[in-house]
Amino acid sequence: MEASTGSYAVCVRGACKAYGSRRRPLNVLENLDMSVLKGSIYGLLGASGCGKTTLLSCTVGRRRLDAGSVWVLGGRPGEPGSGVPGPRIGYMPQEVALVGELTVRETLFYFGWIFGMTDDQIEERIAFLQQLLDLPPKNKFVKLLSGGQQRRVSFAAALVHDPELLILDEPTVGLDPILRQAIWDYLVKITRDDHKTVIITTHYIEEAKQAHSIGLMRAGRLLAEDSPSQLLDRYGSATLEEVFLILSSNQGPVDQGPMDAALDQASVDQGAGTLPMTASSTEALHQSNGDIATISPNGNDSLALRKLPVNNNGKPCNGGGYDVPVRARPPFSNMFKGHVKALLAKSFLRILRHLGALGFIFIFPVLEVGVFFTAIGGDPQGLQLSVVNEELYAMNLSTCDEYSSLFGKPGSTYTGGTDDDYGQPVGNCSVRMLSCAFLGYLDHRMAHQVFYKEKGEALNVSRAGDSIGVLHFGPNFTEWLEARRRYGSELTAEEVDQGEIPIWLDMSNRQLGTIMTKSIVDSYHAFSRDLLSTCHANPKIGEIPVHFEEPVYGVENPNFAVFAAPGIILTMIFFLTTGLTATVMITEKQEGLWDRSLVAGVTAWESLLAHVVTQGVLMGIQAALALIMMFLVFKVPCAGHMGDVIFLVFITGMTGMCFGFFVSVSCETVTTANFLSLGSFYPIILLSGVIWPLEGMSTVLRWIALCLPVTLSTTSLRNIMLRGWGLTEPQVYIGFVVTGLWAAGLITICMIILKYRK
């Protein structure tokens, strides 16, 4: 009598799966059929790289087949209501796939909560599993356990919810023989007494004899599927290794690209009882139909497989034939709560237990804001300015100090008298050594003055990079400057030139050159004002006829740091949070925890939500620290509402976090994630108008810049802080809107990638 389709726990038909590109595919599963009866142990055996893990990951719903179908517990994995992925299965992947920062107990609670168990139920199971698997102490951190201990905890995590179907990828690797036997005894017991089903892959071929049926797999195909005793009988062999060699030889050489070489070179290790790695054999045994070996009842085994029923269109396992077990499952809301509780606990504990990383997370914003405001915006100091003052040398003096000590303070003196028709003092305002008087007005902290006799020598010092520039005063500078004031239009061009101060500045450093120029011009205006005021003249006549009134917004002498601060704070928070999140999911994927949690029933959305909450809290603290540093410590002025500033910084941080998630879900490795996040750093900083106004860019570039996530928010924040504008102004709310749209767009893309990439 044939087994009914309703008694299969897992049924795979015509499974095909390839990795790599379409042009050069690596075919891993090739038209594979597999049938696992309910209440049985199914041992899936095959050489390394033959596709066992791929087959299992398609079975648990983590990968999609390219062709063929899989039925698990009466439904298709991933189908709503199938319970797979979910608590109906217990999956132990090949890698440990646990969180190193959790203790053994917390690990089992993490999975227990995901499976919708109550705390009491979990405690009860922990006590049981502790005995069964000889688990390490409950409060020991997983990362401190030995490899074998970690595998036992991983096994316990798959068993914690007592699932209907256990899928175990090499669970006994690294365990001592006594424990291996205890595990097999347990598996036999649960299949016999509780009608559970187990699929197990192992390299210890001898222990696989305890399975009710065995699937021998090679190069993506199932060579045979039968009970161990039947296989031994049929091929007249004493060991399963021999059976495997016979079947492999029968199949002939396989073409699986790079895998061939490995298979052909590996030696048969029968002494150790592991699966052969090569396809060599002594004898070939032909199958009449060329398909998998037929399966017949076995009198010795409690369960035996028969040849599988195949219908005409090649789809033997249709869902209608299955009886979907009805099992009391917690309601959806409880499952959701359990998932979120587990994910949040895991993420927070993981962060809290990385004290070093946590320290960096909170020190960075403080450090970065501190460094920015202490390093940027201050006037330069300690420069050298070369002076060639021929007025002094005409008097055989070297410096202005010498002049002052001998003749008193240089400049103007008004001794009373009459003014002319224009109010100019006539005769009674005397001036002396105006070159030194002017030099006295220059900022000495910014540039100390060094006197040279020769202009050429002074210029050479400047060309050597030792001086910011050279000021030259002619021999009769005072006389001609005074003549310029008194007789202006009557002087010849040469005479006017004699009252000028030629200056040669080193403009290779734009900032220094510009600051120096402004400082000299401002100093001259101050000198001229005082000179004219002393002489009872209108000080304005010494200035250019352009007068800057009180600025509409901002201050007369704006500090560069104040201009750059809004952009700096936003880009800093953006990239700090990007850095926090860019690798978080990749790490989980590489650890195997991501897949394992999804197989346990967590959805990618829930996982993303938990990360958003965890990283959002960290980002909030980072943003608060950065703002405290900026406004309370460095007292950066803010003309607008602080609430608007906080809100904008927060949503920019959220956008940075979403960008980090985007990097994390779209990159396969930490290295590519780092390249992407670091690579985007400079373009965003340079194009966002943080250090140079957008108006300085070409039209096309400006439009590109406006589309970036931090550009309009930088303009908004500048408008709030420096202009005092509120949220009702279009130039403010546009920044909020665009930043919010970026966050929403990025998170949507993440969800789409997570949904469709398997």
Ligand SMILES: Nc1ncnc2c1ncn2[C@@H]1O[C@H](COP(=O)(O)OP(=O)(O)OP(=O)(O)O)[C@@H](O)[C@H]1O
């Ligand atoms: N994500 C992937 N991308 C590309 N190739 C892959 C990927 N995963 C597995 N492979 C390749 O597919 C083949 C089958 O891998 P799989 O892990 O399924 O084998 P396995 O039988 O489980 O091996 P083992 O017993 O060593 O775990 C191998 O050649 C492997 O390199």
